[in-house]
Amino acid sequence: MKKLLMIAAFGTFMFAGVTGEGHHADHWSYSGNMGPQHWGDIDPKFRMCALGVNQSPIDMDRFVDAKLPKLKITYAGIAKEVVYNGHTIKVTTLGKNEVVIDGKPFMLMQFHFHTPSENKIAGKQFPMEAHFVHKSKDGEYLVIALMFKEGRKNSALQKVLNDLSTEVGKKRMLREMFNPGDFFPRKLDYYRYDGSFTTPPCTEGVRWIVLKNPVEASKEQIAMMHEIMHDNSRPVQPLKARVILK
Numbered sequence: 001m002k003k004l005l006m007i008a009a010f011g012t013f014m015f016a017g018v019t020g021e022g023h024h025a026d027h028w029s030y031s032g033n034m035g036p037q038h039w040g041d042i043d044p045k046f047r048m049c050a051l052g053v054n055q056s057p058i059d060m061d062r063f064v065d066a067k068l069p070k071l072k073i074t075y076a077g078i079a080k081e082v083v084y085n086g087h088t089i090k091v092t093t094l095g096k097n098e099v100v101i102d103g104k105p106f107m108l109m110q111f112h113f114h115t116p117s118e119n120k121i122a123g124k125q126f127p128m129e130a131h132f133v134h135k136s137k138d139g140e141y142l143v144i145a146l147m148f149k150e151g152r153k154n155s156a157l158q159k160v161l162n163d164l165s166t167e168v169g170k171k172r173m174l175r176e177m178f179n180p181g182d183f184f185p186r187k188l189d190y191y192r193y194d195g196s197f198t199t200p201p202c203t204e205g206v207r208w209i210v211l212k213n214p215v216e217a218s219k220e221q222i223a224m225m226h227e228i229m230h231d232n233s234r235p236v237q238p239l240k241a242r243v244i245l246k
């Protein structure tokens with residue numbers, strides 16, 4: 001445990017150095033003094049982590065039947081560059097990768113991974129979850145969450161792993177660029193709820209789409225992701241007044 005913590009702290013420091021961002025603002029982790037229970041106290045900017053009432057992730061167990069429209073993902077761009085930033089393995093994207101929700105277009109900026117999953121579906125936690133982070137022109141956020149279960153090797157994930165450096169902050173271009181939509185299952189049935197970023201500053205007002213169908217990745221691939229990121233899942237947050245649309 002102690003060793004893990006030291007690696008996490010060192011990683012954060014390296015990242016801050018590489019990007020020129022302030023050490024203080026980036027100084028949080030998934031365990032110990034800087035762990036999720038303390039995020040709200042680390043920096044005034046992080047106060048929503050403690051005070052928010054629509055926080056993510058959640059255990060989705062209070063459903064309301066809604067006639068959710070078919071999800072239309074029109075990704076025409078590429079996954080471009082991968083980095084382990086000390087918190088997650090993140091892939092930045094390029095081009096017109098768009099989703100329209102509530103009549104509003106959202107553009108994909110990046111996707112990243114959590115081991116194990118952050119959101120739970122009726123109490124079930126998956127070994128890995130990917131978050132596809134989108135932003136609208138007026139600055140609103142939409143996250144599409146995709147669960148992974150153990151099974152066959154995932155070819156899109158392999159293209160990420162092939163060029164991934166374990167050195168914190170070391171960006172690498174993907175030699176095999178691919179359409180980020182290659183990750184998605186054929187059936188795009190989904191749950192929907194209102195939540196937040198699952199990392200500081202825990203900003204609320206985020207539209208969450210959680211795909212009902214997981215995709216597969218091999219045990220070895222998931223183990224490789226976990227070996228680099230360790231446990232990087234925020235515990236589930238209270239549902240409060242929210243319901244999950246299905």
Ligand SMILES: [Zn+2]
Nearest residue numbers: 112114131198
């Ligand atoms: Zn995430």
